Structure formats: C-alpha cells, structure tokens
Amino acid sequence: MLDRTADPRMRRTPYGPPDAVERLAAALPGRLRDALPPVIRTGSPWPVRVDVLLEDGLSEDDVDAWVPGVSVLGAGGDALDVAVRDGRVVGVRGRAADRVNHGRLDPREGDAWRRRSGRLTRPLVRDGDRLVEATWDEALDRVAGRSRELLAGPGGWGRIGFHTGGRLFLEEHYTLAVIGKAGIGTPHMDGDTRWQAAAASAALAESFGADGQPGTWTDVDHCDAVALWGHDAASADPVLWERVLDRRLGPGPPAVVAVDARDSAVTREADVHLAPRAGTNVALMNALLHELIAGNRYDPAYLAQHATGFAELCRVVEAYPAKRAAEICGLPACDIERAADVLGSAERLLSTVGPGFHRSNQAVAAACQVHNLHLLRGMLGRPGAGVLQLGGPPSGRNALETGAAGDLPGLRNWANPRHVRELADLWNVEPSVIPHWGPSTHATQIFRYAEEGSVGLLWITASDPVGAVPGLDRVLSRPDVFVVVQDPCLTDTARLADVVLPAAAWGERTGTVTSADRTVHLCEKAVEPPGEARPDLAILLDYARRMGFADRAGGPLVHWHDAESAFEAWKACTKGRPCDYTGITYERLRAGGVQWPCAPSGSHGTERLYAGGRFATSAGQCQTFGHDLATGADYGDERPEDPAGRALLHAADYEPSPEVVDEDHPLVFTTRRLPVRPAPITEASPQQGHGPGLEVHPSDAAVLGLGEGDLARVESPLGSIEARVRLSGTRPGLVVLPLPAGGDEALARAAAHLTATGWDPVARQPLRTVAAVRLSAVNGAGGARPGLGPMAVAPMTPLPAADPGVPATAGGPAEPSDRFEEV
Known part of the structure; x- marks a missing residue:
C-alpha cells in the first residue's frame, strides 16, 4: 500500500466498516430502518468533509445565495450548492448531508463553473455561407417548417433524426423522447450516450433483465474487497476513489484488485494488479471464473434458486485454466490465481466496471462476466456486495431511462407488444405511431443516413460530435441536410448548422439528474441565462406547440409546461417499471437525493437492487429478451421472460480483437x-x-x-x-x-x-x-x-451502409448489411 498521508495535497478522512448490528440495519428496507432506536447508526460511517471552491478573494460570507445543484462530471452525481453573488455563479460547495459525496467535490468543479465565456445569446440562422442573428420566431419557424415539409412526404417520420449529448436534465430528455417517438415517430434517436454508456446498459439488461445498477456508493463502506475492472477511478470518479482510499487507511481495509494495462494511481494502490493485453478481457474473466468453480468457491444454493445458465458457463470456462489465459493475456498465471483467491475469499465484494471494459473488444461479453462472478458468489443485493457499471455522466443515465437514446421510455422492451401498448395508452396515441419494429438507430448510423441523404433534418442538442466523429463536418455540410444545433456555445458543430438555438447552461435552469447508483438529485435554477438563451425544455415545448403535436383526443401530446410538471409526467411513465419514480417529488428532492425505484408507499428509495434474488427478467419487467453476445442476434421468443425472475449467466468464448500487432505495427x-x-x-x-x-x-x-x-x-x-x-x-x-x-x-x-x-x-x-x-x-x-x-490525422473512411437489425424504411437504406464496423 502506498503512503498517501505524507503528501499535504491529499486530504484524507480514514474510517472503518460498520459493526455487525449496523450492517444488519443497513440491509433492512427503509421503513424498518426508521423504526430502529437512534442508538443504532443507520447512515454511512464515511466522515463528512465539506469542500468549497470560490473565486479568488471571496469567502462563504461573501456569497448572496447557495442554490442546490449537482455535479455532471464523472458518474457520481455529487450533490453541491452553487454560490451566487451579484447575479452570477462565483463558486460551488459540497453538500454535507448528501448520501453520495458527504460534502466532497470533484476537483474538476473548480474549472467547470468558470467556463462561461463564448456564450450564445441570440438564435442564429444560415444566410448563404454565414450565420446571422435572428429572432426566436424566425429560428423556430424555420425548424418547424422544414419538419412539416419532411413529414408530408412518404415515410417522412424516417427523414428526421435526433442526436443528444449529456447536458440535458431528465425532464428535457423525456420531453425530447415523447416528441421524437410519439410526435414524429422516428426511430433515429440516440446521442453521446451510445459512445459512453451503451455497453454498461446493455450488459445490465442482458444479465439482470433491465438497466439499473445493482450496487450503491455505500457498498464501499461495507465491502472487504473492491475490484476495479478497466476503471481508473482516480481520474474518472475521484470522489468514489477518495472513499475507497479512506476505507483503505482505516481499520479493516478492503483488498483491491485492479485490472488495467495502464499505470495509474489505482493500479499502484492495488494488492493485485492484472495488466492484460488489450482486447483479452473475456479470456481473463473466463480464467477467474474457472478458478472459482474449480476451487468450489461459489454458492450452489444461490445459483440453483436465482440464476440460469450455470451448466453452459461451466462448459465454456473449462477451456480457460489460468495457464492458458496467462498465455492469451500476457500475464503470469500466478497473478490470475492470486486475484481469484481475493475474489473467491471475499465475504462482501464490490465491483466497478469502466471504459477499459466498455470500450474494448467484446465489451458487453466482458461486462457480463463480471456479473457472472457476482452471481457465482451470491454477491448481490446486500451491503458491500454489488456491481456498478460506470459509463458516462449522470445525465447519460437519464437518456437511457427516458428513451431519448436506446430503448423505449421506462426501460421498456420495443419487442414486447404489451410495453408498446402501455406507452400508447399513456400518451393516448395509436401504438402504430411508436417505432417498435426494431431497436433505435444508433448514433453513427444516424450520421450515415444523413450522409446518404435519407435523413433530411438532424437536430443536435447539447453535443459537439464534429470533434469526435472523423468526417462528420463533411456530412453536416451537405445542402440536403438541414442541421439544427441547440447549445450554449458556438461549437464546431454549431458553425455548420442551418439554425442555432442558444440554450441555458448548468445553473441556469431547473431539472433532475440521476447518478450511476440510481440517486436522483434536483438542480435548481441559480442565475439567469445570458441574453435571449432559453432552457432546453422551453425550446422543446415551443417546438412541440408550433408543430401542433396532438393525442388521439385532439389534446396536446406534450401537456406539461415546466420542469416540475414534466417530472410528474415522467413519473407516470415509470409506474410499475424497474425504474419507478412515482414516490419521488421535487419537495423530497430538496431534502437530498433519493434512489429509484421508489414507490409512493415507501419512505425511502431502494438502496440495492435484487436483494431478494428476484431480477427484472420476470413477466412484464424485462427490457430485452436477450442477445447472442458474439453476434448480437436477438433471441426473441427463443428466450422469453423468466417467470421466476432469475438472472442469466451469459457464457462467452474469447474472440481475438481485430486490432492485432504485426511486423509493421508491433x-x-x-x-x-x-x-x-x-x-x-x-x-x-x-x-x-x-x-x-x-x-x-x-x-x-x-x-x-x-x-x-x-x-x-x-x-x-x-x-x-x-x-x-x-x-x-x-x-x-x-x-x-x-x-x-x-x-x-x-x-x-x-x-x-x-x-x-x-x-x-x-x-x-x-x-x-x-x-x-x-x-x-x-x-x-x-x-x-x-x-x-504537431499532430496529423487521416480522414475517416465512409461508414457502413446500414446497421443490421434496422429494417428498411424511408429513413434508411433498402437492404441492411451483414457487416457492422467503421474503419
């Protein structure tokens, strides 16, 4: 273990795990915890430490008001208060009472609130080769006019696409989803979430039936081992890493296993560090599972009652003893065995999974093997035993939940007619309006359709994809693609737009975000946006009004008018779903974050999922019927919902990465x-x-x-x-x-x-x-x-013609390709 106390830059607050009684109390439902005598501590033992970041020369006494907010950096969703002086943001302070961060701040917050230069203050419209200022009526009339023109043609619903970034609040994501899926009926809705959190979300749905993290941040307090799979928490989630380090410096420290080929603060801290060759994560995971099964370090009773697929998993991992995996991964076999010893002897194991798994070869297959490890050991649903698949900022979770990216709203299954009817009844529209003949078009495929000319209007919100997708500037410059960009700043993407809509930024509007462990936080408006900039929700509501989107009765499809009424509409969409928000209100959120699912009958949210060993694979709940992890083929009716609500052990053979070294590139x-x-x-x-x-x-x-x-x-x-x-x-x-x-x-x-x-x-x-x-x-x-x-970069080769599994429509090519890769 490194000496982390000598450096004055590292402020530590060491603490130990709860005692046996406190751990038992932590496992009780919230209403039973409330009935315990005060002498029994039911909260986290992690000490409070309030971080304050203010403009130079200011103190807390100089601040006019502190307004509740939340960090949008990393996956943590740390609660904070926004400092306001003379009508502007001058700093932030960690919120001591919040369950996520106990007053600590991500150090990046020191820069985030200062980035307010170069703001857009008026709408812009294209006049030849330049953008000129316009009124809101002029700008939105252009957008609505082009939308109606495309919708009037054959298959017009497939001519409009949406790409969304991570800045939006839950209420804005949901409003966008209703406009796109019920107002327009387009399947072309995705965004930055596809590049950040798609593998994490897919793995959770494949193993447990639906998205949603089984674990929680407080599992750090209870665990006796932490495994970080491709996750440099020190960089990506520093508050989480501080919590792990504080446990490591206190009594009864947890062991740390780190899987990452790179040298980092996390790998240097680890008791066991595995640095596999790039793209070999599945081989490594199979070897660890092999060691656990061969050493009889698993829970047969838990598996028999709560999981399926054990026999097939045994068959696959039998071929991956430590010696063979060591050759594939370029690791000493003894290191694999040491890691298996830690994982197999832990009584409470917490796993965090990051980009080293999610963005590598066989991403979903590798992430599912982490789930397999926890299922083998029965390490789910109790204090200290959980999994956190960490991908992207908190608002990215909301894009997935609400249907602005990925599946249907409320974690519904597009292939389940019952789920489609539920949404149709909720929105009072015909089921045929809602795109449900296949999965939503993924982000890069939407850009490909725009390049081919089948998508004629592309609305990009809170994202600057030109900087991330090679060659996209060429696509957005096409005269037959009408580009709308909604953003606080004039980004590289906005410079190519036909209409630019100035949006309010962080601290300038009200809404909610959901962190990786399902904690919902409320962000209140702290200051006014500059000039004529508007909240994203206000822009979307204005567009819906101009388009006249209506339900079957002729009433407005989007019937809410502000953030709180939009949140109430979203709650109705989640009733009875795995992500049930119906017991959460703005009033409750003003007292602190609340985890979903949270029904009105409960006094608390649900800290850990699957405590009873019943998963979202049960009838009516599951978000997916499952896929072949090697090919992506949808099982459909071949693997229906599991009446017993059992998890699925997904076996996967190692497939070498297509990116291999050779003599020229060794x-x-x-x-x-x-x-x-x-x-x-x-x-x-x-x-x-x-x-x-x-x-x-x-x-x-x-x-x-x-x-x-x-x-x-x-x-x-x-x-x-x-x-x-x-x-x-x-x-x-x-x-x-x-x-x-x-x-x-x-x-x-x-x-x-x-x-x-x-x-x-x-x-x-x-x-x-x-x-x-x-x-x-x-x-x-x-x-x-x-x-x-200096840097030189080659241009991007054209994208593939189509995404297999997306049916031929007016919004896409006639024949899907069986090849799915970008080069």
Missing part, C-alpha cells in the same frame, strides 16, 4: 485520463519535470533507442501524433498517451482518430480504444520544446 496504443489533481510523489509514481508525455515501458524504449524526454512519433495505418517519451510502469508492448482532465480536447480527438473503430455487436458502442502502432524517434527533435508536437 505495439499497442491507447490513452488514459490523468487524475484531476496531482498524485502523491512516490518511488512508484515518479513525476518528471517536463510534464505528462507518452508512457513507454523502459524495455520497449531501449529497443527503439528512445530515452526520457525524447520526441517520438506514434503511427497507425490511419494517422500519427508526436509526443515526448516518459518511461513508466505500463506493461511492455503498450504505449499510453495520458490526456489531462479538462485539457486539450483536440489532442484527445487526434489520438482517437489513430484507431480503427469496431463495434460491440450487442451495445453498438464504438470500441475506439486501441490501435496497433509503430513508435519511432523524431530526427533532430532534441532541441524542440517539451510537450506535444
């Missing part, structure tokens, strides 16, 4: 986000004077004649970048480019463009994380300045 390239604040300086974590550079193992550098600080070029078949070398503890054969949190996004995009994009067959999430590359010294670079050099 190394593997990837990236990692740097921690949001400096890590402690230790012998295991040297910090070089020239700053972050390209992390290379000393043995690889020696072969290439590269030394510390040398300028090197990384080349893949698609492009190249140049950076200074930093000798590090990354695994041999791997080259890692650290990306500063909140830093140069152009660098991040350039690095991403080195990689050929594959797709997970189930989640349709791009797996652009690794590339086979060659590394070479840049001649004559010895006198160049430290840091990053």
